[in-house]
Amino acid sequence: MKLLSAFRSSYLNRRGTTFRSLDPSSFDGGFIPKPSPSSIFWLAIHCLCCLISLILGFRFSHLVLFFLFSTSVTNLYTTTAGVSQLLKLKPLEKANVTAKSSRVVVGRHGIRIRPWPHPNPVEVMRAHQLLERVQKEQKSLYGVRSPRAVIAVTPTYVRTFQALHLTGVMHSLMLVPYDVVWIVVEAGGKSNETASFVGKSRLKTIHVGFDQKMPNTWEDRRRVESKMRIQGLRIVREEKLDGIVVFADDSNMHSMELFDEIQNVRWFGALSVGILAHSGNADELSSVLKMNQEGKPIQGPSCDSSGKLVGWHVFNTQPYATKTAVYVDDKAAVMPSKMEWSGFVLNSRLLWKEPVDDRPTWVKDVDNLLDGNEEIEDGPLSMVKDPSMVETLGSCGRNVLLWWLRVEARADSKFPPGWIIKSPLEITVPSKRTPWPDSSSKLPVVTKEAKYNQPATEKRSGKAKRIKEQEQ
Amino acid sequence: MKLRSWVLIFIACNLLTFSTISAFRLSRSQPTERISGSAGDVLDDNPVGRLKVFVYELPSKYNKKILQKDPRCLTHMFAAEIYMQRFLLSSPVRTLNPEEADWFYVPVYTTCDLTPNGLPLPFKSPRMMRSAIQLIASNWPYWNRTEGADHFFVVPHDFGACFHYQEEKAIGRGILPLLQRATLVQTFGQRNHVCLKQGSITVPPYAPPQKMQSHLIPGKTPRSIFVYFRGLFYDVGNDPEGGYYARGARAAVWENFKDNPLFDISTEHPTTYYEDMQRAIFCLCPLGWAPWSPRLVEAVIFGCIPVIIADDIVLPFADAIPWEDIGVFVDEKDVPYLDTILTSIPPEVILRKQRLLANPSMKQAMLFPQPAQPGDAFHQVLNGLARKLPHDRSVYLRPGEKLLNWTAGPVADLKPW
Numbered sequence: 001m002k003l004l005s006a007f008r009s010s011y012l013n014r015r016g017t018t019f020r021s022l023d024p025s026s027f028d029g030g031f032i033p034k035p036s037p038s039s040i041f042w043l044a045i046h047c048l049c050c051l052i053s054l055i056l057g058f059r060f061s062h063l064v065l066f067f068l069f070s071t072s073v074t075n076l077y078t079t080t081a082g083v084s085q086l087l088k089l090k091p092l093e094k095a096n097v098t099a100k101s102s103r104v105v106v107g108r109h110g111i112r113i114r115p116w117p118h119p120n121p122v123e124v125m126r127a128h129q130l131l132e133r134v135q136k137e138q139k140s141l142y143g144v145r146s147p148r149a150v151i152a153v154t155p156t157y158v159r160t161f162q163a164l165h166l167t168g169v170m171h172s173l174m175l176v177p178y179d180v181v182w183i184v185v186e187a188g189g190k191s192n193e194t195a196s197f198v199g200k201s202r203l204k205t206i207h208v209g210f211d212q213k214m215p216n217t218w219e220d221r222r223r224v225e226s227k228m229r230i231q232g233l234r235i236v237r238e239e240k241l242d243g244i245v246v247f248a249d250d251s252n253m254h255s256m257e258l259f260d261e262i263q264n265v266r267w268f269g270a271l272s273v274g275i276l277a278h279s280g281n282a283d284e285l286s287s288v289l290k291m292n293q294e295g296k297p298i299q300g301p302s303c304d305s306s307g308k309l310v311g312w313h314v315f316n317t318q319p320y321a322t323k324t325a326v327y328v329d330d331k332a333a334v335m336p337s338k339m340e341w342s343g344f345v346l347n348s349r350l351l352w353k354e355p356v357d358d359r360p361t362w363v364k365d366v367d368n369l370l371d372g373n374e375e376i377e378d379g380p381l382s383m384v385k386d387p388s389m390v391e392t393l394g395s396c397g398r399n400v401l402l403w404w405l406r407v408e409a410r411a412d413s414k415f416p417p418g419w420i421i422k423s424p425l426e427i428t429v430p431s432k433r434t435p436w437p438d439s440s441s442k443l444p445v446v447t448k449e450a451k452y453n454q455p456a457t458e459k460r461s462g463k464a465k466r467i468k469e470q471e472q
Numbered sequence: 473m474k475l476r477s478w479v480l481i482f483i484a485c486n487l488l489t490f491s492t493i494s495a496f497r498l499s500r501s502q503p504t505e506r507i508s509g510s511a512g513d514v515l516d517d518n519p520v521g522r523l524k525v526f527v528y529e530l531p532s533k534y535n536k537k538i539l540q541k542d543p544r545c546l547t548h549m550f551a552a553e554i555y556m557q558r559f560l561l562s563s564p565v566r567t568l569n570p571e572e573a574d575w576f577y578v579p580v581y582t583t584c585d586l587t588p589n590g591l592p593l594p595f596k597s598p599r600m601m602r603s604a605i606q607l608i609a610s611n612w613p614y615w616n617r618t619e620g621a622d623h624f625f626v627v628p629h630d631f632g633a634c635f636h637y638q639e640e641k642a643i644g645r646g647i648l649p650l651l652q653r654a655t656l657v658q659t660f661g662q663r664n665h666v667c668l669k670q671g672s673i674t675v676p677p678y679a680p681p682q683k684m685q686s687h688l689i690p691g692k693t694p695r696s697i698f699v700y701f702r703g704l705f706y707d708v709g710n711d712p713e714g715g716y717y718a719r720g721a722r723a724a725v726w727e728n729f730k731d732n733p734l735f736d737i738s739t740e741h742p743t744t745y746y747e748d749m750q751r752a753i754f755c756l757c758p759l760g761w762a763p764w765s766p767r768l769v770e771a772v773i774f775g776c777i778p779v780i781i782a783d784d785i786v787l788p789f790a791d792a793i794p795w796e797d798i799g800v801f802v803d804e805k806d807v808p809y810l811d812t813i814l815t816s817i818p819p820e821v822i823l824r825k826q827r828l829l830a831n832p833s834m835k836q837a838m839l840f841p842q843p844a845q846p847g848d849a850f851h852q853v854l855n856g857l858a859r860k861l862p863h864d865r866s867v868y869l870r871p872g873e874k875l876l877n878w879t880a881g882p883v884a885d886l887k888p889w
Contacts, residue, residue: 103783108715110720114809130753
């Protein structure tokens with residue numbers, strides 16, 4: 001009985017989850033019922049059980065008694081058992097079950113809960129490492145067998161939107177899971193701004209300058225860009241870079257699947273480019289869209305039902321006939337050329353000087369082009385003798401893997417060099433709400449920050465207080 | 473003399489090579505490993521020519537009429553008994569001459585009496601089985617010749633031929649006395665259990681093959697879920713307190729891991745259940761009211777490593793498939809440490825298990841496709857039956873010898889069906 005009362009008091013002290021970690025072995029060996037006052041004994045147990053179930057509820061009382069009598073095979077507890085039924089603890093006819101020493105017992109079992117259920121951080125890390133390893137294995141099985149390097153050729157020049165565009169391209173290239181060589185050709189010579197981007201990328205980069213300055217009309221710009229890309233290809237030839245050449249224009253948007261898909265190219269591939277010919281004028285756009293219902297804004301290969309390349313899908317410039325931009329900062333929509341460079345990828349071995357064994361015959365010899373003797377007229381398709389042999393990527397152009405966009409700022413827009421504001425801003429206008437004194441020439445920079453910090457911290461502590469109250 | 477001893481040693485060494493996995497075989501999509509269980513490399517065996525099965529022509533009230541009454545029996549997880557008969561009727565192992573048959577099959581659908589919910593009621597099954605056996609014993613001499621020792625029955629219900637869904641009652645009834653000498657093909661398997669006869673063939677529960685094939689996703693989708701489970705943790709209707717259903721193991725999984733971000737477990741029924749399994753590394757297959765579960769089949773088909781939480785369970789085709797090498801076995805008492813166990817498995821072991829699971833013969837062995845394909849579960853059952861041949865001489869009874877007690881069992885079972 002002493003043991004019982006001790007158990008009861010300790011039990012009352014420790015409610016909740018910690019109860020479940022109660023070690024049943026301390027109550028092992030139970031109660032050997034004395035032969036003569038057994039009925040009184042059982043009555044006492046009965047009262048005790050009633051009390052426990054009154055105080056702690058039916059479920060706990062069951063658990064208590066289960067732990068008490070748990071060493072031997074338990075009888076099954078029927079779900080509607082009153083406490084009195086628990087006392088009829090006859091062992092189940094286990095002649096069949098335990099005859100062959102099975103350790104599996106039929107009946108009610110406790111629900112095992114460990115006392116500190118929170119996940120172990122070391123194990124979580126190990127699980128993530130396992131996930132990574134499995135995914136790496138999956139990639140090597142279902143992805144590309146021997147991934148080739150990606151050589152991205154980007155023509156660029158310094159202007160307001162360069163930071164916007166180059167950051168996008170840089171981040172895309174940094175995420176590519178293969179080796180990347182980034183060739184940046186800059187019109188107007190190498191500059192510090194571009195060099196800072198190129199340096200930030202932590203990729204293998206080749207930054208060269210191009211002697212011409214970027215002209216102000218889209219037509220001329222396209223021509224200069226083509227020349228810059230050829231310059232990039234010249235570098236590939238000189239350095240004998242091995243990989244897949246992608247024309248990553250700085251204002252385009254590339255998806256990650258693009259880089260996975262181009263690994264499938266053998267010599268010269270074409271893919272679909274989504275054309276975003278947006279002028280920034282919403283009314284104009286809606287009227288254009290109404291007119292342009294049938295056409296899709298895509299440039300790329302087009303196949304018949306058997307998957308053979310039969311033609312090229314070109315962007316329909318008809319609706320924009322009167323309203324295209326001529327100058328770089330015009331408000332009208334910018335039109336792409338008939339076949340944009342970015343929709344084509346090629347194997348860098350096509351550009352090497354030494355003849356490669358299995359160079360296809362349907363690609364022209366590019367040495368003339370690269371030596372500057374020829375001019376490339378209408379896009380990269382002129383590098384190919386037989387356009388029908390071009391490989392199609394992205395399930396024959398049905399997947400659009402990159403988007404073409406041309407957005408530039410006004411010609412007279414200025415931007416801080418390197419986008420760092422070196423000198424303090426000259427004009428400050430006090431906001432209507434702050435109780436500042438009239439602004440003096442000495443800028444209250446420090447106090448402004450302090451004023452901002454104060455209300456924020458007050459707010460934060462207020463929130464913390466409220467949460468604490470809620471917890472309790 | 474010396475030569476003979478050397479020959480004996482040589483034979484002994486060969487016999488000692490049990491359960492070896494060998495020969496890394498590269499296939500185009502994923503490297504897989506050969507699967508050899510304790511019976512050897514038998515998953516690809518062809519049973520045709522190795523045995524002959526005679527199918528009794530029972531009146532249609534035992535099979536066709538029952539199916540007509542409730543066609544749901546074709547799609548629930550006990551449909552194996554129906555498809556087994558259809559397979560055997562058109563299979564090359566079938567013989568119309570009972571004198572040359574090695575095995576006799578009795579097509580009786582005992583698991584087709586369904587409630588409105590779709591769960592089978594086993595109350596009439598003992599009488600139905602008994603009536604079928606009486607019929608074949610009186611119309612053909614082959615039952616009495618061996619008292620059923622060369623006959624096999626398909627009893628896919630929860631506890632096999634004990635014909636009850638509640639474990640205590642099933643244990644109380646025991647296996648139907650008339651089936652004591654027959655071979656049972658059942659889904660239930662637990663070591664040292666009354667309802668698992670020695671020599672039974674354990675099969676997987678039926679899972680619809682077309683439905684699963686239609687939910688396949690490309691293999692390069694990265695597996696980003698660590699542990700996945702969908703199902704009940706507490707059976708509130710039958711076991712409101714907990715601790716009875718699944719011997720408390722499912723409740724323990726929930727209570728310990730419901731807040732663990734590595735465990736994607738819930739009771740919802742998502743439409744993307746099959747797709748999610750293909751994105752998981754481990755799939756839990758805990759016991760329910762009975763230790764077997766169709767989750768094992770789904771995990772194998774979708775390449776998710778099964779984590780089997782059921783003490784002493786006997787898995788399908790255990791002599792042909794080395795489940796220890798393929799799945800992870802966790803004792804019910806170790807459920808609170810499931811995350812420690814699973815994260816401490818070395819990555820090479822995980823990759824090897826995935827390679828074993830990717831083996832197409834492994835996936836085929838778990839399915840019951842219609843029409844039957846080589847290597848599927850029907851053929852594995854036949855392989856199992858063929859491995860039990862030739863019958864031991866004791867199978868055949870001397871004339872006048874009787875071993876079965878036709879009046880044993882509860883009185884209610886003796887009523888005619």
